[in-house]
Amino acid sequence: MTDGKILIHDSYSQGDLISDELKQRIDQYLKDNKLNQYGDPEGTMYIGGTPLFNEGSGESTDRYEHVLKKHPQIRKGEE
């Protein structure tokens, strides 16, 4: 049924599981610091409309992982 030669991305499932508690902490941090959902200042625009999708590599990133990478202090509980 599948005729196409289809390529796969190795890092598809490498993401860490982020607890609901940490997700709440991330969202609260964004709100407190007036950042957009990607951890950047409000009003930031991106190629393709989102920083979570790489149009060159085809990679997708989880939003919470993306924010944690930009703001690692959230994981440690720092403000």
Add this chain to the structure above:
Amino acid sequence: MRKLLILCVFSALVINSVFAQEEQKKKDDGKIVVGNSFQESQGLLEGVEYSGFLLDFKNDVTQEQMDAFEEKHGFDAELIPGFENSEKFAIVRKFQGRLKTWLSKLAGKDILEGVEPNYILSAYDQGKKFKDPNPKDFKDPFYKHQWHMAQIRLPEAFSHNRGKGAVVAVIDTGVAYEDHGRFKRVRDLNKTKFVKPYNFINNTKHANDDHGHGTHVAGTIAQSTNNGLGVVGIAPEAKIMPLKVLDGQGRGGIDGIARAIRYAADNGAQVVNMSLGGPLPSRILRKACQYASKKGVLLVCAAGNSGGSIGYPAKYPECMAVSAVQYDETLTFYSSRGKEIEIAAPGGNIRVDQNKDGYPDGVLQNSIYARENHKDDYMLFMGTSMAAPHVAGAAALLVSAGVTDAQKVRKILKDSARKTSGLKEHYGAGLLDAAAALEKVLDHSYTRLGAGLLLGLIVLKSNFLLLLHPLSLLGMGLFGSGFFLHEFSSTPEFLKIFTYPIPEWDQFLFGADGANPIFRSSFWLLFLVGFCFQLRRLRPFMQGVGFGLAGYFLVSAVWPMADLVFVPDQFYTESLWYLANAGLCAFLGGHSMKSD
């Protein structure tokens, strides 16, 4: 033994040198590049796309045992409904650690009967309604991999128009359009023309690309074509206005984007491409879009790559939101969707090779390397960022064909789109079809000629046969429909102007910024009357000009495709202008032979 060793080393050096030369040769000609991180990681299960893994638990396993097993191995599994009575199948969408390690941990566990990838199956050939690229259509060697150009029927459109006179602003990361400092113009934009670049990041006139995105987008719109290099663009004779608003990381502020939109509108762009966006609305951005739209600029925007709701500015009604389809003409997994989607265009999917050309199905254009901006190659990208410039390029073709009213361009693109059975929220009006869009415009040549002949029949009645005089037909052709009804790919450059009726020659003289009301009036006929009424032999010509113009104006009154400058577009004033001129031309045409 020593001789053998020396021989081996020598052979290795020779072979290495041959490969190095071959590699250098390939480099010089340009090569196709898939995003590095993707290329490095592909190959684990090459040839198969999957979405998670399917676990087959033994039938006597309890829920508690399954929960404990999941916790131990760091994953969440959902039981697949419908098999409860006979089987215990579960799907795992996410797990901790690397794939190979995780799979090796599961191997041989008593609780499981088997593990397999959840393969994604599709029957893509059933829906596809376009012919694969024919390498003979263009002289550009990598065109055969540009399935996306075939999908929008570019070869058929190319025989009609190539975008001359249109200006498309690319609001993006800049464009590799000039040799300036460490920046170089990419090889396959060598014939493309650029106007009024501006860098809104550092406020200079050098909108050089330090990312690669903007150059790729500009290439889709106006890559130099039939130049024996690389790939093709949709409207290679259009001019690109490079406006840099995003930095080397692909990010930028709303202020710069809003300024760029206004700059494009004030500096002669008829089409603006914005393959960018953000999650939040902005009053400043909205006002800039309204400003440009009021000035008659078509704003084409990528819907976004979130797979969810549409971002801004695409969501604004002033903008034409474009979703992305892949080779099989289905919506891509990443494309944003919603009621604001107006049209779908190829955005590609580099995770698949459905056309089996040996390369992932991305959109292929010439661009620079992100880390080495002076180097360029042919890059396969995917995204709604790639879909939007297909629409902007097609819009440039329409502008060049004389449709200078942005809303008319928008309507024609939607009306001519190939209908799909899919959701409107996914495809809008359908799939972009550049050839069908142009054919909708060019069909007017025949309509105008027919309208002219019909008016002649009504006015001349029994003297209708006078219209068939060769000079009369010449006048009708030149002024009513265009002397040549079609432009073919073999039509020499200097003859192309004769595929347009003389009232539309203003766009060759003044650019495609709007229609000149003097050109599009009975001025021509009045001029001829004054100039050669005494020349009896030219009267059939005047008669033909009269009815040709009358037909042209009548069709323009019903279907006004160009904005008349200085004539307000309210209360049908443009249509009334055309109708009044049609009446006057028909009257003068009818009386031009009467003194005989």
